[in-house]
Structures are given as C-alpha cells and as structure tokens.
Amino acid sequence: MDSRGKTNKQEQGIDMGILVDETTRVVVQGITGKEGSFHAKGCMDYGTKVVAGVTPGKGGQEQEGVPVFDSVKDAVDREGANTSLIFVPPPFAADAILEAADAGVRLIVCITEGIPVRDMIPVYHHLQGKSVNLIGPNCPGAITPGKAKVGIMPGFIHLPGSIGVVSRSGTLTYEAVKQLTDVELGQSTCIGIGGDPIIGLRFVDLLGMFAEDEQTKAVLLIGEIGGTAEEEAAQYIIDTKYPKPVIGFIAGKTAPPGRRMGHAGAIVSGGKGTADEKQKVMEKAGIAVCPSPDAIGKTVQEAIA
Amino acid sequence: MNVHEYQAKQLFRDYGIPVPNGKMCTREDSVRNAAEELGGDTWVVKAQVHAGGRGKGGGVKVVRSVEEAEKAAEDILNLRLVTKQTGAEGREVRKVLVEEGVAIQKELYLSMLVDRASNAPMIICSEAGGMEIEEVAAKTPEKVLQEPVDPALGLRSYQSRRIAQALGLTGPAVRQAGKMLGDLYRLFVEKDASMLEINPLVVTESGDLIALDAKLQFDDNAMFRHKDVLALRDIEEEDPLEAQASEVDLSYIRLDGNIGCMVNGAGLAMATMDLIQYVGGTPANFLDVGGGASAASVEKAFRIILADRRVKAILINIFGGIVRCDRVAQGVAEAAGNVDLKVPVVVRLEGTNAVEARKILEGSTIDFVVANNLRDAAEKVVSAL
Numbered sequence: 005m006d007s008r009g010k011t012n013k014q015e016q017g018i019d020m021g022i023l024v025d026e027t028t029r030v031v032v033q034g035i036t037g038k039e040g041s042f043h044a045k046g047c048m049d050y051g052t053k054v055v056a057g058v059t060p061g062k063g064g065q066e067q068e069g070v071p072v073f074d075s076v077k078d079a080v081d082r083e084g085a086n087t088s089l090i091f092v093p094p095p096f097a098a099d100a101i102l103e104a105a106d107a108g109v110r111l112i113v114c115i116t117e118g119i120p121v122r123d124m125i126p127v128y129h130h131l132q133g134k135s136v137n138l139i140g141p142n143c144p145g146a147i148t149p150g151k152a153k154v155g156i157m158p159g160f161i162h163l164p165g166s167i168g169v170v171s172r173s174g175t176l177t178y179e180a181v182k183q184l185t186d187v188e189l190g191q192s193t194c195i196g197i198g199g200d201p202i203i204g205l206r207f208v209d210l211l212g213m214f215a216e217d218e219q220t221k222a223v224l225l226i227g228e229i230g231g232t233a234e235e236e237a238a239q240y241i242i243d244t245k246y247p248k249p250v251i252g253f254i255a256g257k258t259a260p261p262g263r264r265m266g267h268a269g270a271i272v273s274g275g276k277g278t279a280d281e282k283q284k285v286m287e288k289a290g291i292a293v294c295p296s297p298d299a300i301g302k303t304v305q306e307a308i309a
Numbered sequence: 310m311n312v313h314e315y316q317a318k319q320l321f322r323d324y325g326i327p328v329p330n331g332k333m334c335t336r337e338d339s340v341r342n343a344a345e346e347l348g349g350d351t352w353v354v355k356a357q358v359h360a361g362g363r364g365k366g367g368g369v370k371v372v373r374s375v376e377e378a379e380k381a382a383e384d385i386l387n388l389r390l391v392t393k394q395t396g397a398e399g400r401e402v403r404k405v406l407v408e409e410g411v412a413i414q415k416e417l418y419l420s421m422l423v424d425r426a427s428n429a430p431m432i433i434c435s436e437a438g439g440m441e442i443e444e445v446a447a448k449t450p451e452k453v454l455q456e457p458v459d460p461a462l463g464l465r466s467y468q469s470r471r472i473a474q475a476l477g478l479t480g481p482a483v484r485q486a487g488k489m490l491g492d493l494y495r496l497f498v499e500k501d502a503s504m505l506e507i508n509p510l511v512v513t514e515s516g517d518l519i520a521l522d523a524k525l526q527f528d529d530n531a532m533f534r535h536k537d538v539l540a541l542r543d544i545e546e547e548d549p550l551e552a553q554a555s556e557v558d559l560s561y562i563r564l565d566g567n568i569g570c571m572v573n574g575a576g577l578a579m580a581t582m583d584l585i586q587y588v589g590g591t592p593a594n595f596l597d598v599g600g601g602a603s604a605a606s607v608e609k610a611f612r613i614i615l616a617d618r619r620v621k622a623i624l625i626n627i628f629g630g631i632v633r634c635d636r637v638a639q640g641v642a643e644a645a646g647n648v649d650l651k652v653p654v655v656v657r658l659e660g661t662n663a664v665e666a667r668k669i670l671e672g673s674t675i676d677f678v679v680a681n682n683l684r685d686a687a688e689k690v691v692s693a694l
Contacts, residue, residue, distance in 0.1 A: 042631075043631075046631070094530060094533075095533065095534070118530045119530060120501055120528050120530045120531035120534075121423055121501070121503065121528050121530070121531070122498065122501050122528065122531060123531075125423070125428060125429060125430075125460045126460055126461065128428045129428065129429070129460060129461065156631060157630060158629075158630030158631055158660060158661065160661065161630070161660070171576070172576065173574065173575065173576025173577065174574045174575075174576060174577075175572075175573050175574030175576065175577040175628040175630070176574060176576030176577040176579075176580050177576070178577075178628050178630050178660075179577055179580070179628055179659070179683065182628075182659060182660075199575060199576070201423060201425050202423070202425070202428050226576070228575075228576055228579060229579070231425045232425065232426060236426075253580075255576050255577075255579040255580040255583060256579040256583070257582075257583045257586065258564070258579070258582040258583050258585075258586050258592055259579060259582075259595070260562070260564065262394065263562050263595075265562065265575055265578070265579055265595055266560040266574075266575025266576075266578060266579075266595070266597045267575045267576070268528075268529075268530065269425075270575060270576075270579070275443055279583075295587075296583065296584055296587045296684075297580035297581070297583060297584050297683060298584060298682065298683040298684035298687075
C-alpha cells in the first residue's frame with residue numbers, strides 16, 4: 005500500500021477501524037451555515053471531538069460551543085484540528101479543500117454537492133503524493149461506530165463490529181447499514197465516497213486500508229452504474245489476492261442509458277458502466293453480489309458464515 | 310446540459326474553429342431565403358433535436374436546389390424523428406439547420422471528455438469518422454487514439470502532432486489541426502464542457518479541416534458561471550415533467566413503467582426501482598426528493614408523479630436518518646391531502662421515530678398502505694396495481 009493509505013493510527017498500531025476514531029479532531033469549514041452548524045452538533049452529539057469551525061470573516065465568534073476561526077490554519081494551530089469537514093457552497097468548495105490540505109490536516113471530508121468537475125480536477129491532482137486523504141465530495145462522510153462520526157449519516161443505525169462498508173451512495177448506505185445492524189453484524193468503519201465523477205479516496209484505496217485493519221473481517225462495497233470504480237475494485241481484489249471476504253451490491257439495473265441518475269457520476273454512457281456488466285466483473289473476482297437491495301444483510305451473513 | 314448543433318457551431322465560430330456556414334430555420338422562417346443567402350449549389354438540411362443518430366432516422370438530407378431544400382425542410386419539420394436515443398415515441402422536430410454543402414475527401418472522428426480513470430481531460434480521435442465510435446473501438450481498437458491531457462500543462466504541441474498523425478493528416482491540415490485542437494481545448498475548459506464531439510471532422514477536397522458536425526454537453530454544476538451557455542437551454546427539447554421537476558429542484562427522470570417512485574437519495578432511489586422490477590413491477594420514474602424530504606418537496610414530487618397518466622400506484626420510500634420519520638409522515642399526509650390522489654400509495658418509512666410515523670399514516674384520512682420493510686413495500690405496490 006502507498007503512504008496515502010496509511011492513517012496515523014495504523015502507524016501507532018491501534019487496530020480499530022480506519023480514517024476516523026478517538027484521535028480525530030474535527031474543524032468544520034462553513035460552520036456558521038445552516039447545514040454546517042446542524043451537522044457539527046450532530047457529530048458532537050455522537051461523541052466526535054469537534055474542536056473548531058471556520059468561516060472567513062467570522063473569526064472570534066463561537067458556534068455550537070466551539071471557536072470560529074478565519075482560516076483552517078488557525079484552527080490547526082490553535083485547536084490541534086487534524087480532520088476537516090466541509091459544508092462550503094459549491095463555488096467555493098474546491099478552494100476550501102485546498103485550504104484544508106495546505107493547513108496540514110490528515111483527512112478532509114467534503115460533503116458539498118454540486119462542485120464543478122473543472123474545479124475538482126486540479127484539486128485531485130494537487131492532493132496526489134501528499135499525506136492527506138480526501139473523502140468526497142458529494143458524500144455522507146465516514147463513521148467508526150462508537151468512536152467518531154465525521155459526516156451527516158444518522159449515527160444510531162450503526163453498531164460497532166467488524167464489517168467495513170464503502171459506498172458511492174448516501175441513503176442507500178444507511179439502508180445497507182441498517183440491514184447489517186438488524187442481523188447483528190456491526191461495522192468497523194463506514195465510508196460514503198461520493199457520487200461525483202471526480203472524488204478523493206476510491207474503492208481500491210479503502211479496500212487497501214480495510215485489508216490492513218485488524219478489526220475489519222469483511223468488506224461490503226455498495227456501487228452504482230457509471231464509471232469504472234467497481235471494475236477497478238474487482239481487478240484489485242484479483243491482483244492482491246484480497247485476504248478478506250468482499251460482498252457487493254450495484255444500484256441502477258433499471259436505469260436507462262445516457263441519463264444522469266441524480267448523482268453526476270451515475271450515468272451509463274456508450275454502453276459502458278451498466279449494472280449487469282459491473283455485477284459480472286465483480287462475481288468473476290469472487291465478490292458475493294447481493295441479488296436485490298433488500299438482501300444485503302443476508303448476503304453478508306452468508307458470505308462470512 | 311445539452312445544446313443544439315447550430316448552437317454548438319456558433320460557439321465553435323466564437324473560438325475560431327472552422328464550421329460550414331449555415332442558418333437555423335423554424336417553421337416560420339424561409340428556407341428558400343436561407344439557402345439563397347448561403348449560396349452555392351449543394352445544401353444540407355439537418356434536424357435540430359437533442360438526440361444522436363439523426364441521419365439514420367431520416368433527419369439529415371443533402372439537396373441540390375433551393376426547391377429541394379424547402380421540401381426537405383418541410384419533410385423533416387413534419388417528422389417525428391425516431392433514433393435509438395429518442396425511444397419509440399420519437400421526437401418532434403422544431404428547428405432545422407440549413408448549411409452549405411462541403412466536398413468531402415475524408416471523414417474523421419474527434420472528441421473531448423473528462424476521463425474518470427485519469428481524472429483529467431482526454432482527447433479521443435480516430436481516422437474512422439462518420440461511424441459510431443463505440444463500434445469502431447470494439448471492432449478496430451487500433452484505429453482509436455486516446456490522448457490524456459495533463460490539466461496543469463494543458464494540451465501541448467507534440468500531443469496535437471500525435472493526434473494529427475493518428476488522423477492520417479498531411480500538408481496544411483496538420484498545422485490546421487494544431488490550431489483547431491488548441492481552440493477546441495480552450496472552449497472545452499473555459500465553458501465547462503463535459504463532452505465535445507465532432508463526428509465527422511472532415512478534410513475537404515481542397516485539403517482543409519472543418520467540423521461538419523458539433524456536439525457539446527456542459528457540466529450542470531458549473532452553469533452558475535456561464536449565463537451565456539445557460540441561455541442556450543431549449544426547454545422544449547426536455548421532457549415536460551422533467552423540466553417542471555428541475556424548476557423545483559427535484560431530480561426526476563421519466564421511465565416507461567406504471568409505478569411512481571418517490572425516494573430520498575439517488576442511490577436508494579435506483580435501488581428501489583431495481584427492487585420493484587425484481588418483484589415483477591415496472592417503475593414509472595426515478596425521483597429523488599432530497600435527503601430532507603420536507604412536506605413542500607413531497608407535495609411537489611406528488612404533483613409531478615401524478616402528472617404522468619400512466620402511474621397506477623405510488624411507492625414512497627424514505628430513509629429518515631437526520632430527518633425524523635414522524636415529520637416526514639406528517640409531510641406525506643399533508644401533501645397527499647393537498648393533491649387529488651386516485652391511486653394507491655404504499656409508504657415505507659425507516660429510521661428515527663418510525664413507529665410514531667406509522668401511527669400518523671394509519672390515522673390519516675388517506676388510505677395509505679404502510680409497509681414494514683423495503684421488500685414488503687415493493688411487493689405491496691406491485692399487488693396494489
């Protein structure tokens with residue numbers, strides 16, 4: 005695995021979930037906005053250490069009981085923030101990601117939906133080779149149940165345990181997690197990687213992290229039509245002789261070609277990226293593919309039995 | 310966002326990219342005048358619709374006199390154009406492009422898009438133009454060149470020369486290709502295009518390079534900074550219900566089935582459609598009411614789903630995570646009371662306060678069918694038909 009895939013915690017040898025945990029100290033960019041303040045509180049209520057907020061021009065104020073700074077650098081220097089959670093509006097979000105990376109946080113979770121692709125291209129390339137991970141944009145974030153929630157997902161559906169969950173979706177992830185929790189299969193860490201064409205961490209990066217995480221015993225991949233993320237994941241599983249069972253689901257069997265299904269990335273184009281095609285490739289790689297969206301919990305249960 | 314060929318060609322002209330002279334005509338315009346003004350002895354009349362494959366559907370005609378041009382335009386404007394992208398019902402043609410004819414020596418293919426594997430712009434070209442590129446790539450992959458562009462460096466001269474070589478260009482066309490590729494890349498980046506396609510790009514009999522066709526798609530998320538491009542939007546080309554939905558910020562796509570779907574979140578919406586089909590039904594639409602599923606957005610969603618006459622039953626699937634289910638239930642009950650409901654509605658609410666939500670729905674004056682889980686919801690809506 006490359007250096008990008010390593011969290012501080014893995015270097016310290018703590019084997020509990022990936023990316024977010026008790027050592028996570030969150031700065032919320034855009035904390036004075038409606039979404040930012042609401043979800044900052046939600047993360048705190050879950051027990052996450054939210055230590056600061058950032059809204060340029062509003063430094064010196066307080067929001068949800070934490071200090072607001074003018075810059076991410078200030079939040080890092082003064083409050084020891086190491087993770088950024090972004091709710092900045094689309095025209096300014098790419099800049100917010102770069103600011104967080106420049107300030108030296110180790111993880112950036114960008115919730116913002118609707119960032120232009122052209123803005124994300126240079127951001128993606130700028131982050132390559134740096135010791136910072138980006139989740140999203142247009143994603144629900146990451147949660148290590150019982151430890152920390154850095155995102156907008158409902159915490160109460162989660163249960164600490166050993167299934168790693170990675171998904172391109174939001175509410176479909178909650179559905180899948182609920183099904184797991186209902187059959188008493190807890191989760192190590194759940195990450196929504198986002199529905200945009202250009203995102204930070206991908207399936208393969210997270211498969212790599214879950215492979216090295218001792219708490220994780222199996223990985224659930226929730227994919228959808230469009231792009232090649234699932235195909236890349238399948239190839240990765242074959243190439244690395246992946247050490248843990250992987251279970252998959254692909255949404256969008258009924259989606260017509262050429263239409264963007266909500267997510268900017270969910271589009272079947274030129275006959276490529278169909279659900280059936282993805283399912284076949286995944287099965288070939290030994291992934292247990294859920295036959296229908298209501299059978300996710302059951303399929304995981306059978307795959308690890 | 311899509312634009313018409315004639316609009317894409319105007320943008321090409323603005324960026325100095327050679328295209329044939331042409332005039333857009335509606336039913337009210339004189340095709341005779343247009344053809345006479347363009348001059349020459351050959352014209353091409355092309356249907357202007359937001360769908361590919363127009364030639365095969367009879368939407369493109371080459372004519373040799375102004376009378377023929379008038380006749381061709383009339384025929385095309387009376388056509389319900391059916392191509393593999395329009396579906397069986399076809400598309401009404403409201404506009405035609407009348408263009409000067411071009412003597413073609415060679416047909417080529419060129420496109421630009423954002424490649425999701427390299428996270429960068431990519432230029433795709435082939436000396437086999439005029440055909441579908443997917444077909445060329447499948448049958449003769451050696452004829453397709455994919456040239457990724459480093460976004461920090463931009464398109465470099467050597468890359469343009471490599472593309473010109475792959476296109477089999479010689480003489481003045483090589484230099485022309487260099488300029489054209491630079492201009493196209495500038496247009497692609499500056500206007501936030503998500504796809505640019507020229508099929509065919511042609512070498513004329515006099516050896517010059519010209520874009521005979523032009524297709525442009527733009528990144529919806531970037532339109533806030535391109536009022537000029539946004540002004541090119543042709544609402545008449547969009548499904549009326551989809552256009553109506555986009556006005557109220559709902560993500561809606563009409564399909565062919567009879568079960569209306571209202572779901573929060575795109576992934577869950579797709580999964581719900583999939584499950585409906587899995588248990589033997591057919592979804593009438595994709596509809597994402599947004600994460601919050603407020604009473605206002607639920608009511609708007611009801612109105613759009615019900616405007617589709619084929620809808621015989623509705624499935625509402627909301628995963629209330631951050632929003633409480635009892636709030637959503639109140640919203641659904643309230644919205645249902647405000648619209649004239651004549652079809653059965655199956656509701657599945659999961660998440661915080663799901664039990665209270667169930668009580669609200671069961672106590673409502675509207676006869677909701679309350680489902681216990683995702684599978685139950687899909688089966689109940691299919692059997693409610």
